[in-house]
Amino acid sequence: MSPAGPFPLYYPGDARRAFGSDEATRRFARAAQLEPGCRVLVLGCGPVSAPMLLARDLGCSVVAADTEDPLLAPIRERVRALALADRVETRRVELDRLGLPDGEFDAILIQGRVFYPLSATLTTLRRLLAPRGRLGMTFPARVGRYTAKPALEFWEKRIGAPLLLPRELLLELEAHGYEPESVETLTDLELDVLYRDVEQRLQGAPIKEAEVIRQEISVHREQNGKAGVSYAFLIGRRKEPGEKPPASRDRG
Numbered sequence: 741m742s743p744a745g746p747f748p749l750y751y752p753g754d755a756r757r758a759f760g761s762d763e764a765t766r767r768f769a770r771a772a773q774l775e776p777g778c779r780v781l782v783l784g785c786g787p788v789s790a791p792m793l794l795a796r797d798l799g800c801s802v803v804a805a806d807t808e809d810p811l812l813a814p815i816r817e818r819v820r821a822l823a824l825a826d827r828v829e830t831r832r833v834e835l836d837r838l839g840l841p842d843g844e845f846d847a848i849l850i851q852g853r854v855f856y857p858l859s860a861t862l863t864t865l866r867r868l869l870a871p872r873g874r875l876g877m878t879f880p881a882r883v884g885r886y887t888a889k890p891a892l893e894f895w896e897k898r899i900g901a902p903l904l905l906p907r908e909l910l911l912e913l914e915a916h917g918y919e920p921e922s923v924e925t926l927t928d929l930e931l932d933v934l935y936r937d938v939e940q941r942l943q944g945a946p947i948k949e950a951e952v953i954r955q956e957i958s959v960h961r962e963q964n965g966k967a968g969v970s971y972a973f974l975i976g977r978r979k980e981p982g983e984k985p986p987a988s989r990d991r992g
Contacts, residue, residue, distance in 0.1 A: 745898045748835065748855040750949035753786050753811045756937040757852030758878055758926055759973040760788040768849055771921060771975050772874035774798055778846040781805060781868065783833075784853035785815045792818055795827035803840070805831045842867045850877040852971070857899060858909075862916035862976075869978040875918065876975045881906050883925050887968030891959045895969055898952070909974050918976030919983075925970045932965055 751757075765788075774780065776799030782791050783805050791804040804815050812830045819828045833839060835855055848865050856864060858879055865875055880895055882903045895903045904912065910920035926934065935957045942950045960967045 745900070745952070747857060748784075748807070748853060749898065750946070750952060751786075751853060752938060752941040752945055752953075753808070755787070755941045756934055757786055757788050758930075758934055758971040759924075760786075760790070760851040762789060762793055764851065764973070765790045765793050765849070768847075768874075768876040768975065769794065769798055772847040772876070774800055774847060777801065779803075779844060779870075781840065781845045781848045783848060783850045783865075784811075784855065785830075786811055786853070787814065788851050789818075790849060790851060791815060791828050792822060792824060795824050796822060800827070802828045803831055803845075804828055805833045805838075805840075807833060807835060838864070838868070840868055843870050844868055845873055846870050847874045847876070851973075852878050854879060854899075857901060858904075858912055859916065862913065862918065866917050866978055871978060871980060873978045874921075874975055875978070876973060878971055878973050879909060880969060881909055881923075881925055881972035882968055883970045884966070884968050888959075888963045888966075891963065891967035891969045894955060894959045898956075903969065906972050906974075909972055910976075913974060913976035917979055917981075919979045921975045921977055923972055923974040925972045927970075928965045931960065931970055934971075935960060 778800045780794050780800045781803045785791060785804045785806050791802045794800040795802045806812050809832055812832060816830050819825055845868055848869060861877060869875060882905050892903060906923040906925060910923055913920040938953060939957060942953060
């Protein structure tokens with residue numbers, strides 16, 4: 741297996757995000773059982789409206805964090821415009837040292853960004869979750885019965901690990917101390933829309949990073965949009981050592 745490419749995986753800061761819609765945020769909030777006063781970390785803000793929705797509509801206390809101040813600037817402007825400074829804190833973070841307290845958050849949400857390899861993501865973020873806290877995160881996945889070889893080779897080189905099926909991602913959640921709860925993937929049509937928006941926003945991006953994104957889009961399109969790779973959004977609940985498994989839903 742080739743070494744992984746650089747993390748985080750590059751993504752234009754103002755481009756559409758996978759699973760970044762208000763409806764996707766609300767689905768996560770329901771799954772995470774968020775209530776007024778819950779502490780939520782939104783990592784990788786960009787253009788998504790999750791921090792404002794969680795704070796204004798659900799009464800959560802939100803830390804909106806990203807790696808660069810320009811990515812946080814639009815969030816800060818909206819926080820001021822909506823008078824949400826008492827509920828939304830913006831924070832610039834370093835990925836190798838987030839500087840956030842252990843056990844601080846009832847939920848952590850990452851929409852459309854991939855900051856670390858899978859194992860590192862699950863390990864790093866688990867300790868920031870309060871007991872029974874939920875993690876909702878994005879990661880590439882194999883989908884369907886067939887994965888085109890160019891797509892498989894591209895992605896496995898990019899992440900430095902085998903590309904997993906959605907059900908295998910859930911198994912990784914379990915292996916890293918979570919109760920796996922759900923996983924969804926973008927359809928071919930949703931991925932087409934996402935890539936069109938991303939492509940329009942690559943002008944002015946760093947040359948090397950933009951070239952990798954163009955390769956990703958090309959690999960998808962060369963297979964008529966059916967390369968067998970998409971983005972997945974998975975949700976898991978922090979599970980404690982020795983915790984009993986949930987009761988079976990099978991009455992038989």
